[in-house]
Amino acid sequence: MFSLAVTAAVVFYASPVLLAQVKTGDAAPAFSLPDIKGGEQTLEANKGKFVVLEWINHDCPFVQNHYSSGNMQQLQAELTGKGAVWYSIASSAEGNQGHFGAEKWNELSGEKGSKASAVLLDPKGEVGKAYGAKTTPHMFVINPEGKVIYQGAIDSVPSADSKDVSGATNYVRQAYDQASAGQEVSEGSTKAYGCSVKY
Amino acid sequence: MTEISLPAGREKMNLWLQPRRLTTGMKATVLLLFFFLLAMPARAEIVKSAHTEAELVSETTVVLPGQPFWTALRLKMDKHWHTYWRNPGDSGLETSIDWDLPEGFKADAIQWPFPVRLDLPPLAVYAYEDEVYLLTKITPPENLPHAEAVEITANARWLACEVNCIPGQGTFSLKLSSGAVDNAGTAETFAAARARLPLAETEWKITARASDDFILIEAVPPEDASYVHSKLEFFPFDGEIIAHAGKQKFSSSSAGAKLLVARSRLNTGQLTLIEGILVSKEGWRGEGSEKAVEIRLEPGVLESIPVFQDTPPGMQQSIGIALLFAFVGGMILNLMPCVFPVLSLKILGFVEHSRQGGGKAWHHGAAFAAGVILSFWILAGSLIFFRAAGEAVGWGYQLQSPVFVAALIVLFYLLALNLLGIYEIGVSLTGAGSRAKASKSLGGSFWGGVLATLIATPCTAPFMGTALGYALTRPPATAFAIFTALGLGMAFPYMLLSLFPGVARRLPRPGPWMDNLKKFLSLFLFATVGWLIWVFSLQTESNALPMLSAGLLLVMAGARVYGKKYQADSSAPGSRRFLVIAAVLAVSGATISLLSAALNERTSMAVTEEDGSGLQWIPYSPEIIPRLREQGRPVFLDFTAAWCLTCHVNERVALNQKEVKKKFQEYNVALVKADWTSRDEAVTRALASFGRTSIPFYVLYPSGKGTDYQTLPEILTPGIVLEALEKIGRK
Numbered sequence: 057m058f059s060l061a062v063t064a065a066v067v068f069y070a071s072p073v074l075l076a077q078v079k080t081g082d083a084a085p086a087f088s089l090p091d092i093k094g095g096e097q098t099l100e101a102n103k104g105k106f107v108v109l110e111w112i113n114h115d116c117p118f119v120q121n122h123y124s125s126g127n128m129q130q131l132q133a134e135l136t137g138k139g140a141v142w143y144s145i146a147s148s149a150e151g152n153q154g155h156f157g158a159e160k161w162n163e164l165s166g167e168k169g170s171k172a173s174a175v176l177l178d179p180k181g182e183v184g185k186a187y188g189a190k191t192t193p194h195m196f197v198i199n200p201e202g203k204v205i206y207q208g209a210i211d212s213v214p215s216a217d218s219k220d221v222s223g224a225t226n227y228v229r230q231a232y233d234q235a236s237a238g239q240e241v242s243e244g245s246t247k248a249y250g251c252s253v254k255y
Numbered sequence: 256m257t258e259i260s261l262p263a264g265r266e267k268m269n270l271w272l273q274p275r276r277l278t279t280g281m282k283a284t285v286l287l288l289f290f291f292l293l294a295m296p297a298r299a300e301i302v303k304s305a306h307t308e309a310e311l312v313s314e315t316t317v318v319l320p321g322q323p324f325w326t327a328l329r330l331k332m333d334k335h336w337h338t339y340w341r342n343p344g345d346s347g348l349e350t351s352i353d354w355d356l357p358e359g360f361k362a363d364a365i366q367w368p369f370p371v372r373l374d375l376p377p378l379a380v381y382a383y384e385d386e387v388y389l390l391t392k393i394t395p396p397e398n399l400p401h402a403e404a405v406e407i408t409a410n411a412r413w414l415a416c417e418v419n420c421i422p423g424q425g426t427f428s429l430k431l432s433s434g435a436v437d438n439a440g441t442a443e444t445f446a447a448a449r450a451r452l453p454l455a456e457t458e459w460k461i462t463a464r465a466s467d468d469f470i471l472i473e474a475v476p477p478e479d480a481s482y483v484h485s486k487l488e489f490f491p492f493d494g495e496i497i498a499h500a501g502k503q504k505f506s507s508s509s510a511g512a513k514l515l516v517a518r519s520r521l522n523t524g525q526l527t528l529i530e531g532i533l534v535s536k537e538g539w540r541g542e543g544s545e546k547a548v549e550i551r552l553e554p555g556v557l558e559s560i561p562v563f564q565d566t567p568p569g570m571q572q573s574i575g576i577a578l579l580f581a582f583v584g585g586m587i588l589n590l591m592p593c594v595f596p597v598l599s600l601k602i603l604g605f606v607e608h609s610r611q612g613g614g615k616a617w618h619h620g621a622a623f624a625a626g627v628i629l630s631f632w633i634l635a636g637s638l639i640f641f642r643a644a645g646e647a648v649g650w651g652y653q654l655q656s657p658v659f660v661a662a663l664i665v666l667f668y669l670l671a672l673n674l675l676g677i678y679e680i681g682v683s684l685t686g687a688g689s690r691a692k693a694s695k696s697l698g699g700s701f702w703g704g705v706l707a708t709l710i711a712t713p714c715t716a717p718f719m720g721t722a723l724g725y726a727l728t729r730p731p732a733t734a735f736a737i738f739t740a741l742g743l744g745m746a747f748p749y750m751l752l753s754l755f756p757g758v759a760r761r762l763p764r765p766g767p768w769m770d771n772l773k774k775f776l777s778l779f780l781f782a783t784v785g786w787l788i789w790v791f792s793l794q795t796e797s798n799a800l801p802m803l804s805a806g807l808l809l810v811m812a813g814a815r816v817y818g819k820k821y822q823a824d825s826s827a828p829g830s831r832r833f834l835v836i837a838a839v840l841a842v843s844g845a846t847i848s849l850l851s852a853a854l855n856e857r858t859s860m861a862v863t864e865e866d867g868s869g870l871q872w873i874p875y876s877p878e879i880i881p882r883l884r885e886q887g888r889p890v891f892l893d894f895t896a897a898w899c900l901t902c903h904v905n906e907r908v909a910l911n912q913k914e915v916k917k918k919f920q921e922y923n924v925a926l927v928k929a930d931w932t933s934r935d936e937a938v939t940r941a942l943a944s945f946g947r948t949s950i951p952f953y954v955l956y957p958s959g960k961g962t963d964y965q966t967l968p969e970i971l972t973p974g975i976v977l978e979a980l981e982k983i984g985r986k
Contacts, residue, residue: 077498077520117414117422153418188521190345190378207521214348216414216422245521247494251420252346252378 077188080244106140113154116251132171147184152254191250206231208246302425311427320399337382340370344380355408359396368451369547379500388448453547464557491531584719585744591714620753624746626704631742650949654898657852674777678818802851809844875929909971
């Protein structure tokens with residue numbers, strides 16, 4: 057009876073699982089993830105270049121909105137054309153919405169006309185959690201020194217409506233333009249909007 | 256909030272409906288038909304999108320110049336689907352309404368009912384499930400042309416999510432008439448919707464403090480508040496000030512409620528404004544009242560983070576579990592070192608009762624239970640009274656008074672002398688008196704119950720701490736219920752025994768062995784007296800002890816005279832003289848004992864840093880714990896008192912064991928002792944911050960700044976302590 061009582065009376069405190077969060081200005085967490093072409097991509101290998109990270113889930117209406125309007129692909133083409141590296145990262149866990157194998161991903165990326173440098177698979181969510189990615193889309197811009205210079209929403213109008221895309225300020229483009237021109241990034245952190253990342 | 260006044264419309268209605276004034280029945284019919292048509296648009300067409308049904312509802316069909324009226328966007332979600340609050344949290348999107356209004360009309364922002372937090376680890380969102388009414392106030396212009404129908408249009412957009420998200424939108428038009436009768440019939444709907452809106456203010460005094468990592472919100476009740484919050488949740492308006500998925504730590508007592516919220520790590524600068532709503536499980540004006548209040552606070556500086564007790568699952572809501580804990584705790588209390596000697600005496604008593612025939616035994620069981628329960632009530636009553644008067648008291652508080660301890664010493668001393676056979680008691684205190692007359696006395700059983708409770712107070716049994724902590728932060732009626740459960744639990748084994756006297760009859764027949772056993776048990780009572788004298792010596796100045804000894808000597812002399820001279824031959828002439836002498840001796844002895852305490856009460860406790868066990872104890876102060884932890888040391892906090900027997904047993908069998916001491920050293924654990932032997936405001940407050948009012952109680956903190964800690968049970972074993980240390984060590 058005693059041991060039962062004792063066991064029942066022990067109340068241990070369990071700390072909750074929290075997302076890590078990277079502050080704008082801090083070093084971007086290193087990562088190494090498989091891409092959908094069978095290669096391996098690391099942040100380390102891109103030192104000296106701007107790197108854009110885009111959290112992606114093609115079943116999310118917010119992501120769909122930016123792809124069906126062509127907004128995302130256009131930005132991908134524009135920035136990679138200027139020498140930046142663009143990684144679309146899928147952190148959906150196996151069995152959750154937005155999780156696909158490499159083959160399906162290649163099909164999807166082709167269909168959508170993705171212009172990303174690579175699509176990376178993070179089904180364990182480790183990289184997503186290390187960056188504190190909460191939504192799809194959730195955007196990060198890393199400068200050539202490896203520091204985070206922007207994180208947050210893709211643009212200034214939280215909406216899944218295609219009519220809103222054109223009128224919005226694209227924060228990623230703004231951050232890239234300002235930083236590459238040697239200026240201070242005027243909005244380094246905004247509140248990301250969209251579907252939750254399906255960890 | 257509704258400012259629609261209807262007299263104008265009503266007058267007209269009356270005119271039309273008064274048969275005398277009606278020129279033709281036709282006219283009335285047409286007019287009624289007209290109103291009927293006007294009334295229909297009080298609800299716009301329902302828009303169905305995947306998993307959500309939406310419509311726009313007006314509180315009135317009547318629009319009067321300059322008189323604001325209310326509309327509601329009703330969203331009905333499928334099961335498991337939700338739409339979002341004004342701050343959606345980590346993901347999602349708030350619902351929005353764009354108004355298309357006639358010229359001069361003005362629409363305010365949406366009035367948001369309080370949301371629920373939905374956890375999707377590691378994320379959390381603030382959302383509405385099932386159904387929600389989003390209220391908007393619309394103000395017509397002053398110069399609204401009379402008798403003209405107006406049309407208001409809302410373009411609403413929302414995001415409904417389960418795991419998948421589906422955006423929804425709808426355009427809703429309402430046709431309203433100006434200056435006619437209101438027959439919207441939506442008053443109840445709006446009243447229900449308003450009940451969920453946050454209050455603009457509360458009588459509770461709410462303040463906030465912030466550090467780089469945390470926001471601490473404190474709510475102090477108004478003076479006449481007779482309720483506490485069992486749970487508070489903070490929902491910020493700004494999406495970026497807190498970590499939405501972070502655990503909001505809550506603690507509550509009659510002195511107020513505290514809520515600790517982790518800040519967002521993206522936003523670590525100085526916080527100048529904290530805006531949002533605070534949602535109480537009970538309501539801000541007592542149970543069942545408005546649950547949310549809007550807060551807008553300029554935070555002060557948070558220097559140290561208070562500790563929070565994690566309420567065991569179920570304790571927060573359920574009085575049932577608290578009652579069960581109290582009952583079980585009461586039963587286990589019988590096995591604690593302070594009660595055990597009395598338990599054995601009591602069982603002897605039952606042996607005798609059972610010989611007198613089973614019919615009466617249960618009477619004794621009931622009388623004993625009554626004694627126990629009544630004592631618990633008195634204890635509860637005085638605890639509640641003193642706490643209400645602002646005194647820092649808790650379980651066993653009476654032992655913090657040396658006068659009370661002196662009284663207990665005299666009582667136990669007399670009992671021990673009785674067991675030794677120095678004298679007999681007319682009404683047997685223990686129910687174990689050898690005279691048939693005494694053992695028959697129900698009063699004896701009753702007082703036995705009182706005595707058992709009295710001496711049980713230095714002990715806490717497992718489960719009891721939680722139940723007591725719960726009891727003393729609730730309204731008096733709840734507290735009494737829990738104390739009753741404790742008493743019932745404690746008396747339960749005796750009642751059971753008395754109901755089945757056959758069990759007791761299996762014990763050997765009463766005989767000389769019982770006298771011997773009583774003499775043997777008197778040793779336990781003398782040991783108890785010795786222990787109480789030690790407690791007494793810690794609570795008083797040094798000249799109290801000789802005085803107490805003198806007092807006890809007189810008591811003993813009185814007992815001796817009573818037993819040998821009066822009781823031995825009470826019918827002899829002049830024996831009354833001895834009775835008087837005995838009484839004078841005993842009463843003066845008892846008085847001196849009590850005076851010795853009252854005159855020499857020590858005001859401050861000297862804490863011994865070295866207690867002979869080889870462990871270095873640091874005396875508790877509120878600042879010491881964060882300081883030691885910041886030095887990189889884990890901290891073991893021991894709430895103890897000289898009068899707490901369970902505490903001493905724990906110290907001996909667990910804390911002072913070789914392997915435990917070794918681990919303490921290995922992890923460089925700082926040992927802090929919070930001594931409650933005498934009354935100590937700081938210790939009481941520290942206990943209260945864990946929701947406790949009783950000891951023993953143990954807390955183990957890891958080193959560093961975090962808010963993590965773990966509590967250990969009331970009964971320690973080396974294994975429990977080692978396991979807990981291992982967890983800290985691994986961090």
